[in-house]
Amino acid sequence: MDPAHRPLAADAAARLPRRQRPGDGGAGLGRRPTAVRAESRRAARHRLVGAVAGLAVAFRVRPSRSRPLPHAQAGRRQPGRRAGLGSAGAAARIARTRPALGLVRGRLGLGRRHRRLLRRRPAGQAQTGPQHQPEQELGRFLGRSDRCRPCRHHRRASARAGLDRPARPAAADPGGGHDVGGRRSVREPAQTPLRPQGLGAHHSRPRRHARPARQHPRCPAGVRGGQVVARSLRRIALLGATGSIGASALDVIARHPDRYVVDALSAHAQVDALIALCVRFRPRRAVIAEPARYAALRDGLAAAGLPTEAMAGPESLVEIAAAAENDTVIAAIVGAAGVASTLAAARAGKRLLLANKESVVLAGERLMAELRASGAHLVPIDSEHNAIFQCLPADGSRAGIRRIVLTASGGPFRGWDRERLTEVTPEQACAHPNWSMGRKISVDSATLMNKGLEVIEAHHLFELPAERIEVVVHPQSSIHSLVDYVDGSMLAQLGQPDMRTTLAVGLAWPERIEAGVAPLDLVALGRLDFQAPDTAAFPCLRLAYAALQAGGSLPAVLNAANEIAVSAFLQRRLAFLGIPALIEDTMDRLHALPGDTLEARLAADAEARNVASERLARGAVS
Incomplete structure (x- = not known):
C-alpha cells in the first residue's frame, strides 16, 4: 500500500461497524454497542459505502471513465437501487477522496452478493482476427462459467447483473433494444441479453472455437462409440x-x-x-x-x-x-x-x-x-x-x-x-x-x-x-x-x-x-516388359499425333473417319490395313475445315463421315 494512503485506509476502517473492523479479534461478535444499534440501517449503509470507497482509493482501484452514469446526468434516481446507496450525503463525504463513487461501486460489483477480481475487464464483443496474443477463457455471465454450483445466490447475482448496470441511451444500443428504468424488457428475453453487446473494450483474443455464448465445449461434435454415421446414397x-x-x-x-x-x-x-x-x-x-x-x-x-x-x-x-x-x-x-x-x-x-x-x-x-x-x-x-x-x-x-x-x-x-x-x-x-x-x-x-x-x-x-x-x-x-x-x-x-x-x-x-x-x-x-510402338505397322497412332498437333477440326475428322472404317471392317467390307488408309485419305481431304467452336467441329464430324462413306462406297480404299 502506498504510505501516503495509510491514513485513508485507517479512517475507512474506523468507519466500519465493529463486527467488520479488521483485527478486532472477535470482540464485537456479541450484542452490538448501544450506539451502533441506535443507528439506522441507512446510516450504516452510508458508512459501509464510504469505507469501501476509501479502501478502493487506498488500493488504487481505477474505475473506467468511459461509461458515466446516465442516471446521475439525468438527475433522477435509478429505479431498483437500494435506498441510501446513492444519496447526496454519502457522495459528498467521498468526493474528497474519489469523485466517482458510483463508478467505483459499479466496477466493484457491489450489491450482487458475490465477489470478483477488482480489475477484470468488462465482457464485450470479441475482437476479430488478432493473432499471437494471450488467450482468455470467458464464461457465461460477466465471464463466469456456468460450471459453478447453481446455488440460490448465484442465480440472484446473475439476475441482478442487468439491474446494477446503468442504462444506455437507445442510440448506443447496437441491437436497437430499449432500457426501461435500467432494466431490459422481460417480454423478449431472447432479443434482450443481460450484458451489453459490443460496447466494452475488446478482449485480448477471440474465442478459440465456435460455440454458443462462449461456454465450455462440454459436448463437442463427434460420433459416439458404436454409433453408425448415416451416409446419403449416391x-x-x-x-x-x-x-x-x-x-x-x-x-x-x-x-x-x-x-x-x-x-x-x-x-x-x-x-x-x-x-x-x-x-x-x-x-x-x-x-x-x-x-x-x-x-x-x-x-x-x-x-x-x-x-x-x-x-x-x-x-x-x-x-x-x-x-x-x-x-x-x-x-x-x-x-x-x-x-x-x-x-x-x-x-x-x-x-x-x-x-x-x-x-x-x-x-x-x-x-x-x-x-x-x-x-x-x-x-x-x-x-x-x-x-x-x-x-x-x-x-x-x-x-x-x-x-x-x-x-x-x-x-x-x-x-x-x-x-x-x-x-x-x-x-x-x-x-x-x-x-x-x-x-x-x-x-x-x-x-x-x-x-x-x-x-x-x-x-x-x-x-x-x-x-x-x-x-x-x-x-x-x-x-x-x-x-x-x-x-x-x-x-x-x-x-x-x-x-x-x-x-x-x-x-x-x-x-x-x-x-x-x-x-x-x-x-x-515375374517381369515387366516395355517396347516402343511400331508406327510403321500400326500407323493410326502416328495419325492421332498429327491431328493433335494440327489442331482445329482435324481431331474430329480423325475420330469420325475411324468410326466409319471400324464399322466397315466389322461388316467385312474393309480390310484391317484399310482402316488407317481410309482415315488418312479423309484427313488429307478435310484438313482445312474450321474448328474453332463446338458447332464447327460437329459439322466437321458430319462432313468427315460423308466423305469416308463415299470413298468406301467407291472402292477407293480396300
Whole structure:
C-alpha cells in the first residue's frame, strides 16, 4: 500500500461497524454497542459505502471513465437501487477522496452478493482476427462459467447483473433494444441479453472455437462409440448400361447397396437387355437411344410390372444426364453419340465418370470450360487416364511434371508385320489378350487408334502438349500409366487389367471401396516388359499425333473417319490395313475445315463421315 494512503485506509476502517473492523479479534461478535444499534440501517449503509470507497482509493482501484452514469446526468434516481446507496450525503463525504463513487461501486460489483477480481475487464464483443496474443477463457455471465454450483445466490447475482448496470441511451444500443428504468424488457428475453453487446473494450483474443455464448465445449461434435454415421446414397445415371463398361459399373454398384442406387439406365438399341437390367436394379427411368424401339421398351417394362418410366431419343439422354434426381453420371456411350449427354452432365455440375473419349476428342475445350463453370468433378475411367489421375498430387497440380507415359498392351497383333496384318479377321481383332471390351474398342486397340485417341484426351484432361505425352507398349498391362517428375521420380499405378478398379475409384474417390478385383500377384507376374510402338505397322497412332498437333477440326475428322472404317471392317467390307488408309485419305481431304467452336467441329464430324462413306462406297480404299 502506498504510505501516503495509510491514513485513508485507517479512517475507512474506523468507519466500519465493529463486527467488520479488521483485527478486532472477535470482540464485537456479541450484542452490538448501544450506539451502533441506535443507528439506522441507512446510516450504516452510508458508512459501509464510504469505507469501501476509501479502501478502493487506498488500493488504487481505477474505475473506467468511459461509461458515466446516465442516471446521475439525468438527475433522477435509478429505479431498483437500494435506498441510501446513492444519496447526496454519502457522495459528498467521498468526493474528497474519489469523485466517482458510483463508478467505483459499479466496477466493484457491489450489491450482487458475490465477489470478483477488482480489475477484470468488462465482457464485450470479441475482437476479430488478432493473432499471437494471450488467450482468455470467458464464461457465461460477466465471464463466469456456468460450471459453478447453481446455488440460490448465484442465480440472484446473475439476475441482478442487468439491474446494477446503468442504462444506455437507445442510440448506443447496437441491437436497437430499449432500457426501461435500467432494466431490459422481460417480454423478449431472447432479443434482450443481460450484458451489453459490443460496447466494452475488446478482449485480448477471440474465442478459440465456435460455440454458443462462449461456454465450455462440454459436448463437442463427434460420433459416439458404436454409433453408425448415416451416409446419403449416391444416385447414379448410367449411360450405356448394356456395354462392357456398363456391366462392370453395375457389378461394382451391386456390391454396395448402402452407398449407391441406380436412378436411370440407357442403351442404344438392346431393349431386352435393358429391361432385364431394370428388373434387377429398379431405376426410376430407362432410355433407349433409338426412337423406333420406344414402344417395345414401354410394353416390356409394363409387362414386367415395373414402375420405371420409358423414354427414347437423344434428347432423353440429355435429360437424364442433367436431371436433379441424380448426382453421378457414368458416361459410357461409345462414339460421338455421347457428346451431348456428357456436356449436359458437366453443365449440371455432376460427378462425371468419363469413359467416352470421343467427347473429349470432339469437344475437349468446351467440356473443360463447362466443368470449371459448374464446379463439376470429372474422374476419367479409361485405365490409362485414371492411373495418371491417381498419380497426380492431391490438389491436381501439374507443377513439376516432366511428361506422362501411357502404356499400351499392343493388342492381339503385337510384333506382327504388315504382311501378316493383311489377313486379319474381325474375330481375331476382337480377341484381346488382356482386356474384355466391346467390339469397336477392341478393334481400336488392335490398330493402336485407341491409344492415339487417349493421347488427345490426355492433352485436354491434363493440359499437356503432345510432345510431353508418350506411349510405350507394355504387354503385361499391369502398369497402366506413369507420371515422370522433374526431380527424377516416376510414379506408376499398377493393378489387374479390370475396369471395375477404375470405376470403383471414380464412384468413391477420394475413398476406396471393394471392387471384386483380385490383388495383383507380383511374384506370379515375374517381369515387366516395355517396347516402343511400331508406327510403321500400326500407323493410326502416328495419325492421332498429327491431328493433335494440327489442331482445329482435324481431331474430329480423325475420330469420325475411324468410326466409319471400324464399322466397315466389322461388316467385312474393309480390310484391317484399310482402316488407317481410309482415315488418312479423309484427313488429307478435310484438313482445312474450321474448328474453332463446338458447332464447327460437329459439322466437321458430319462432313468427315460423308466423305469416308463415299470413298468406301467407291472402292477407293480396300
